[in-house]
Amino acid sequence: xxxxxxxxxxxxxxxxxxxxxxxxxxxxxxxxxxxxxxxxxxxxxxxxxxxxxxxxxxxxxxxxxxxxxxxxxxxxxxxxxxxxxxxxxxxxxxxxxxxxxxxxxxxxxxxxxxxxxxxxxxxxxxxxxxxxxxxxxxxxxxxxxxxxxxxxxxxxxxxxxxxxxxxxxxxxxxxxxxxxxxxxxxxxxxxxxxxxxxxxxxxxxxxxxxxxxxxxxxxxxxxxxxxxxxxxxxxxxxxxxxxxxxxxxxxxxxxxxxxxxxxxxxxxxxxxxxxxxxxxxx
Amino acid sequence: xxxxxxxxxxxxxxxxxxxxxxxxxxxxxxxxxxxxxxxxxxxxxxxxxxxxxxxxxxxxxxxxxxxxxxxxxxxxxxxxxxxxxxxxxxxxxxxxxxxxxxxxxxxxxxxxxxxxxxxxxxxxxxxxxxxxxxxxxxxxxxxxxxxxxxxxxxxxxxxxxxxxxxxxxxxxxxxxxxxxxxxxxxxxxxxxxxxxxxxxxxxxxxxxxxxxxxxxxxxxxxxxxxxxxxxxxxxxxxxxxxxxxxxxxxxxxxxxxxxxxxxxxxxxxxxxxxxxxxxxxxxxxxxxxxxxxxxxxxxxxxxxxxxxxxxxxxxxxxxxxxxxxxxxxxxxxxxxxxxxxxxxxxxxxxxxxxxxxxxxxxxxxxxxxxxxxxxxxxxxxxxxxxxxxxxxxxxxxxxxxxxxxxxxxxxxxxxxxxxxxxxxxxxxxxxxxxxxxx
Numbered sequence: 001x002x003x004x005x006x007x008x009x010x011x012x013x014x015x016x017x018x019x020x021x022x023x024x025x026x027x028x029x030x031x032x033x034x035x036x037x038x039x040x041x042x043x044x045x046x047x048x049x050x051x052x053x054x055x056x057x058x059x060x061x062x063x064x065x066x067x068x069x070x071x072x073x074x075x076x077x078x079x080x081x082x083x084x085x086x087x088x089x090x091x092x093x094x095x096x097x098x099x100x101x102x103x104x105x106x107x108x109x110x111x112x113x114x115x116x117x118x119x120x121x122x123x124x125x126x127x128x129x130x131x132x133x134x135x136x137x138x139x140x141x142x143x144x145x146x147x148x149x150x151x152x153x154x155x156x157x158x159x160x161x162x163x164x165x166x167x168x169x170x171x172x173x174x175x176x177x178x179x180x181x182x183x184x185x186x187x188x189x190x191x192x193x194x195x196x197x198x199x200x201x202x203x204x205x206x207x208x209x210x211x212x213x214x215x216x217x218x219x220x221x222x223x224x225x226x227x228x229x230x231x232x233x234x235x236x237x238x239x240x241x242x243x244x245x246x247x248x249x250x251x252x253x254x255x256x257x258x259x260x261x262x263x264x265x266x267x268x269x270x271x272x273x274x275x276x277x278x279x280x281x282x
Numbered sequence: 283x284x285x286x287x288x289x290x291x292x293x294x295x296x297x298x299x300x301x302x303x304x305x306x307x308x309x310x311x312x313x314x315x316x317x318x319x320x321x322x323x324x325x326x327x328x329x330x331x332x333x334x335x336x337x338x339x340x341x342x343x344x345x346x347x348x349x350x351x352x353x354x355x356x357x358x359x360x361x362x363x364x365x366x367x368x369x370x371x372x373x374x375x376x377x378x379x380x381x382x383x384x385x386x387x388x389x390x391x392x393x394x395x396x397x398x399x400x401x402x403x404x405x406x407x408x409x410x411x412x413x414x415x416x417x418x419x420x421x422x423x424x425x426x427x428x429x430x431x432x433x434x435x436x437x438x439x440x441x442x443x444x445x446x447x448x449x450x451x452x453x454x455x456x457x458x459x460x461x462x463x464x465x466x467x468x469x470x471x472x473x474x475x476x477x478x479x480x481x482x483x484x485x486x487x488x489x490x491x492x493x494x495x496x497x498x499x500x501x502x503x504x505x506x507x508x509x510x511x512x513x514x515x516x517x518x519x520x521x522x523x524x525x526x527x528x529x530x531x532x533x534x535x536x537x538x539x540x541x542x543x544x545x546x547x548x549x550x551x552x553x554x555x556x557x558x559x560x561x562x563x564x565x566x567x568x569x570x571x572x573x574x575x576x577x578x579x580x581x582x583x584x585x586x587x588x589x590x591x592x593x594x595x596x597x598x599x600x601x602x603x604x605x606x607x608x609x610x611x612x613x614x615x616x617x618x619x620x621x622x623x624x625x626x627x628x629x630x631x632x633x634x635x636x637x638x639x640x641x642x643x644x645x646x647x648x649x650x651x652x653x654x655x656x657x658x659x660x661x662x663x664x665x666x667x668x669x670x671x672x673x674x675x676x677x678x679x680x681x682x683x684x685x686x687x688x689x690x691x692x693x694x695x696x697x698x699x700x701x702x703x704x705x706x707x708x709x710x711x712x713x714x715x716x717x718x719x720x
Contacts, residue, residue, distance in 0.1 A: 010475075032393045051687070118556055121296025142484055142698060177528045226486050227687070229546055229694040246362040246390050247683050267527025 018261075025255035030248040042255035049271055052256065055236045058146060059215055062235070065150025066157055066214030073218060074161035074206075075153070078199075079191050082169040083177070093166065100159030108201030111152040115139050141224050145232050149220060156220075161206045165199055172198035204275045211271075212264055236260055251254075294445055308630045315348035320619055322377040323354045323368070325606050327359055328416060334635045349619065352425055358606065360384070363693055367609050369395040377623055379606045380434055382417050383512070383680020386716070387609070388390040391424030392542065397610040398431040399424070402554065406625035410435065410644045413672050416605045422625040427680075428513030434607025437627050439642040439674070442601035443588045443664055444498050445657070447577055450477060450563040458587045460594045462500055466531075469540050481562035482541040483548030487690030490532065490697050491679065492601060493566050498528035499599035499675040500589040501655060508599055512676050516718055521712035529696055529703035530642075536697045549642050552580070570662050573640045586660035588667065598666050603676040604644060682717040 025042055029035035051113055077096060081089065099107065112124050115138035123135040138148045154170060172195065180190050218237035227234035236256060244253035293449025326335050332355065339351045346586060361379060368374050369390060380387045380396065391395055395627045403415070418434035420427055451457065459465040469612040472479040484490040501524060502508050511525075519525075535541065542548060557565040558578045565571070566589070575584055591598030599714075608627050610620040624630065632645035637651045640658055642665050652659045668674050689710060696706045 029364050030389070032395065112485075112549060114551065115547060116549070117547045118542065118552060118561070122542075135544075137544035137547030140544070140548070140694075142700065147321065184697070224485075224689075228485065228487055228700060230691045230700065242687060246385070246686070248366065 008115035009043055014197065021254045021257050024251055025245045025258045026263055027251045027254075029250045031244075035251065040262075042252045043259075044212065045252070046255070046259070051231055051234055051239050052236070054231045055234045055239045058234060059217070059236050062150055062153065062214045062217060063211060066153050066217075069150070069154040070156075070161050070210060071203070071206055074165055075156075075196075075199075078165040078169060082166050093128070093163075097155050097163055097275050100163075104156065104219035105223050106151060107156055108218070108220050111149075111220075112139065112224050115148055123238070126246050140228055140229050145225055145229055146152040149224060149233055152220060152224075153214065153217065157210045161260055164202045164206055165194045169195060169201045170200040177247070197247055200275075200279075205273060211267060215260060242246055291334045292633065293577070317350070318347045318616065319350045319352050319446045320377065320616055320623055321354075321375045322623065323350045323356050323361070324379050324608075325356055327355050327357055328573070334632075335637050337635055338626065338632055341631070342623060345617070345626075346622070351623070358628060366395070369613075372613060375611055376616045376620045378611055381436070381602065381606050381674070382436075383427065383681075384514075384683045385680055385686060387418065387420065387607075388427060388684060389422055390496045391420050391422075391433060393614055396433045397612045397614070397620075398433065399621070400432045400612065402610075402621035403435075403628075405433050406621070406628075408435070408625065408628045408629055409630065409646075411669065411672060414439065414604050414644050417604050417676055418609075419620070423636045430455065434609045435624050435628050435644075436604025436607040437632055437644055438605040439636055439665065439669060440568045440570055440605060440635050440642055441567070441642060441661065441665055442492060443583055443586050443676070444663070445557070445565040445567065445571070445586050447557075447560060447563050447580070448583045448585055450560070454563075457504065457555050458585075459590050461590050462592055463550045465590055469535065470538070471539065478484070478542050478562040479564060480535070480542075481553050481565045482545040482555045483553040483556070484541075484545045484694065484697065485547055487694045488550055489553065489567070491676075491689055491694045492568070493695060494528055494532045494696075495601045495675070495678045496566060496589050498525060498678075499532050500591055500602050501528065502599045502675075503592070503597055505599065508675050512681055513680065514681070514718065519707075520714060521704070521707040525710070526703045526707045529706045532693075533696055533699060533703055535700060546694070569642060571690050572658065572661055576640055581586045581657060584657050585626060586657050586664060588664045597671060597673065599673040599675045600664075601677070602674050602698070603680075604670070620688060635651065649707075680713055684713055688713040 003223040024035070025040060026037060027035035028038045028041070048158065062165055081093060086092065102110075114120050116139040117135070117140075120136065120138075126132065126134045136144055141148075155256050176194050176198070177190060179192050216237055218236050218241065221233050221235050221238050222241075225233045227238055237260070238254045240260070243249045243256065296625060320337075324335060326332050329482070335353070339353060343349055343351055357378075362381065365378065365380065368391070369378065370393075381389060382714060387396065403410075408415075414436065415432050416428050418436060419430050419432050421430040446458075446488070450472070454472055454477065456468045456471055459468050469479040480493075482489055482493070501552070507518050507524050508523065509515070542553075542556060553567070554571055554574050556562060557575075558580055560580065565575075569586075572586075575581060577586075588598075588600050608624045610617065610624065614620055628645065630645055633645035634648065636643040636649070637647045642661065646669070647665070648663050649662075652662050678690050682688075692701070692709045694708050695701045696703065701709070
């Protein structure tokens with residue numbers, strides 16, 4: 001009974017809208033008129049929707065930038081920052097964590113400036129290093145726009161990964177490190193054989209959370225490229241938004257949302273199963 | 283479409299309208315005046331524009347005892363996403379602003395969400411030219427755009443042309459071109475002198491799309507093709523020579539290096555900064571940047587001309603359109619009062635204030651209000667030409683509900699030479715076909 005008030009709020013503001021989205025995905029609706037039931041037509045249309053197919057591809061391409069890249073970087077930082085005395089450690093930790101607490105809109109504006117070909121610092125630095133040939137119209141470059149945004153995304157997500165890893169390391173028993181030292185292992189070996197296995201849980205959580213962030217990507221694209229150049233950076237969430245709010249195709253947008261939910265759910269489920277299996281076997 | 287990319291800053295808290303009670307109280311009311319509130323939302327967020335509305339609202343309240351105008355401002359983009367729900371709300375707004383074309387009003391009229399303003403326009407004798415009202419006109423079922431009932435009133439006019447740096451023109455020894463061929467020759471001359479001919483920031487595709495439309499309109503010898511494209515005539519096609527050759531011209535300019543280097547990655551609103559820093563000789567854009575240019579340090583060195591036509595005296599059109607229009611919510615209980623309000627926004631007094639703010643009012647500009655030799659004077663002169671020859675075009679992405687994204691993506695592909703002008707036309711036409719024959 002104690003959970004009832006909480007559950008009511010949850011039901012009204014989370015469960016009902018989710019169920020309603022599922023229901024609407026079977027209708028054609030412009031947001032005002034009477035919805036028309038169309039069965040699975042919205043889903044059947046998807047493979048022929050070029051923007052949607054491209055968005056799907058782009059979301060897949062973004063995944064490594066949101067998962068592997070920040071996790072690798074965060075692990076490196078964790079190895080550097082934990083288990084040793086560093087002056088002003090808190091300062092560094094906080095500083096490195098700041099990108100994660102910044103709103104994505106702000107992140108987008110910052111990176112749009114960094115990448116600006118006319119007066120952005122990135123091209124200026126390249127110029128100062130004599131690398132003018134490397135200067136690009138980053139966000140307007142057909143091959144580099146997506147990786148450029150990916151780097152911005154990694155810049156945001158590594159902070160979260162790092163925070164979890166640093167906390168995780170503190171839970172690893174000091175005895176394991178002592179034992180490793182007595183066996184003559186150096187710092188790299190300690191990290192590889194003690195720290196990394198000890199962070200399995202954190203790695204799973206970070207992987208999952210960052211994966212979900214990449215699928216749900218919206219604000220970063222919205223304030224920088226809006227899907228351009230061409231449709232090189234169009235993502236599912238932006239296409240959903242355009243359909244729902246600009247083209248008044250609420251049913252179709254709901255169907256896209258359902259597909260995205262399914263992707264996230266299935267991927268999470270697969271990851272958890274894999275994780276459980278490796279635990280029982282190991 | 284416009285405000286999305288104009289980068290107009292969000293308004294700081296606008297000054298509260300002083301309620302007229304103080305003055306009204308002294309006037310003995312013959313009968314008890316009924317207190318009424320008119321709920322209005324608009325997209326005039328720039329401080330100069332907002333001030334015009336505040337003044338007009340205060341004068342409207344003074345002329346209508348007992349009436350309070352409750353004004354809210356919305357950024358254009360937000361209005362587009364929430365308008366449909368606001369209009370459907372039975373307790374909602376009385377007067378709203380709606381963008382034109384199939385991307386805007388065309389999605390609301392079929393659901394009966396907007397009032398027909400035709401009787402209001404007649405009763406109040408709006409002094410707005412028919413061609414401008416056409417951009418807010420629809421058949422009653424919302425299927426035919428460009429004629430029929432009036433559903434909106436855009437108080438000002440957007441007109442795209444060429445802002446040019448007079449010093450650079452003098453340095454390289456060129457004058458205002460009289461024909462399109464001369465204009466292209468000038469581009470080459472400027473480029474040879476080692477100066478970027480045209481400032482461009484095409485990160486979102488909008489600036490390139492406008493430039494393509496400007497080239498297309500400059501080549502029109504009459505209104506038939508352009509109106510056909512916009513108002514849904516199936517005989518006018520994006521694959522026609524007129525649209526494709528404009529695309530070819532734009533692609534050629536990009537290949538010749540006439541635009542700011544790295545334009546693909548520069549944001550729309552950065553263009554003004556680059557032009558102010560004299561990084562390019564010309565800025566092909568609409569007068570929505572006019573007040574920004576007038577306020578810039580190089581204002582005295584800037585002039586404005588229309589993109590020239592094929593020959594010196596040939597008819598040509600220009601990209602532009604009425605500003606986002608005032609409309610009345612069909613279910614509003616204050617139809618009469620709302621009509622008075624919209625008519626007041628279409629009045630000569632409103633035109634006067636808009637001209638003072640450096641805009642082009644739909645009702646026309648009183649010549650005595652224009653300071654000769656300024657960039658605003660050039661703009662007014664250009665508008666006179668376009669107005670007197672009935673040559674104002676419209677924004678081409680009004681043509682279908684999905685046109686905006688399709689056009690912006692295609693224009694970027696075109697300018698990066700990833701598609702041919704023919705493929706560009708075919709892509710736009712595919713979107714149009716899907717809309718015309720669903």
